[in-house]
Amino acid sequence: MEEQEIIAGCRKNNPIAQRHLFDRHYRRSYHVVMRYLSNHHDTEDVLSISFTRIFKNICQFESRGEGSFQKWINTIFINESIRFLKAKKELMFQEDEELLILNIPIVDHSDLLDVEEVQQVLDMMPKGYRTVFNLFAIEGYSHKEIGEMLHINENTSKSQLSKARNYMVQKLKKKYSHEQY
Structure with missing residues (x-):
């Protein structure tokens, strides 16, 4: 059909x-x-x-x-x-004290990453981070649209995305640094 x-x-x-x-x-x-x-x-x-x-x-x-x-x-x-x-009151947005390291440069290790590893990190990510990350990076919504959808400030959306990216980088770096030894 x-x-x-x-x-x-x-x-x-x-x-x-x-x-x-x-x-x-x-x-x-x-x-x-x-x-x-x-x-x-x-x-x-x-x-x-x-x-x-x-x-x-x-x-x-x-x-x-x-x-x-x-x-x-x-x-x-x-x-x-x-x-x-x-x-379920599970959509919480983390405060700045959660991650102190911001704007970690992302090095292209795409040849090393597989989809399952990235999905595992996404699954562990706090739901606020994960929701904003999904809406922005995967679905393509703007921070303004995300703010309207989640009833949060546009800057909160930007902050959550930054924290989500940093969370992802930290977890993947930690995983790969342990595998190298």
């Missing part, structure tokens, strides 16, 4: 079209939500809520060209992830 057929079918509550939408977007959406929650069971809960919201609100979707449906879906998954973290 083509995307437009799936959308049209979902607007008519066609279970076959809904299944196609679910099958087509589940895996990618799972990874999006998992980046925010780092917990399989919570991720499944948010996916369930999100897909229900998508099916309920698909009539409100307006196509704005290629990729707009994927962006609309991603926005729902991201917003539900943030709502989940806020409801």
